Amino acid sequence: EFILRNWRIVKVATTKAQRKLFFNLRSQKKRLGWLNQDEANAIADDLGxxxxxxxEMEGRLNAYDAAFDAGADDDDDTAYQAPAYYLEDNSMDPARVVESDNYEQDANDRLHQALDTLDDRSRAILQQRWLTEEKATLHELAAQYDVSAERIRQLEKSAMKKLKTAIGTDLVPA
Incomplete structure (x- = not known):
């Protein structure tokens, strides 16, 4: 009984027939490798x-235990990657999804609140330079507002400074 319980991590023989095979199959098997149909029939008849x-028992006896979280072997010829390493899926970790959604929502809220504190011209310059798909150049904005490109750059820099103060430097590009 002790041998049956400790032979493998998972119990090998659970029924009476399997226990009988466990103790007799190895001694009945005369050659290495798998049994053919005739040999299996003879052993089955002999043991009832x-x-x-x-x-099934031959497969269990020839199988080996694989640790779920064992480290990789140092021998490159028999490199083994434990299932814990390739079965883990972090892409849909609920905690990370919620954290990411909360951070994005918080960042968007803080950005909109900070933009509302700017004057109309500074807000429009930032939106056209940073918050649209097709970014406006300094010269395009200068022509639109009838000022120099340098003045647009100064207004943009001032508006960015106000945004950094209002929402924190972690959300505003340098």
Whole structure:
């Protein structure tokens, strides 16, 4: 009984027929490798079990235990990657999804509140330079507002400074 319980991590033989095979199959097996159909039939008849049980027990005895979270082996020829390393899926970790959504929502709220504190011209310059798909150039904005490109750059820099103060430097590009 002790041998059955400690042979593998998972119990190998649970039924009476499997226990009988566990103790007798290895001694009945005369050659290395897998049993053929005739040999399995002979062993099944000899021990009074079904042939499929013989094949099943042979598979169990020839199998090895694989640790779920074991480290990789140092021998490159038999490199083994434990299932814990390739089965883990972090893409849909609920905590990370919620954290990401909360951060994005908070950042958007803070940005909109900070933009509302700017004057109309500074807000429009920032929106056209940073918050649109097609970014406006300094010269395009200068022509629009009838000022120099340098003045647009100064207004943009001043507006960015106000945004950094209002929402924190972690959300505003340098």
């Amino acid at each position: 079990v079904e042939t499929k049980t013989v094949f």
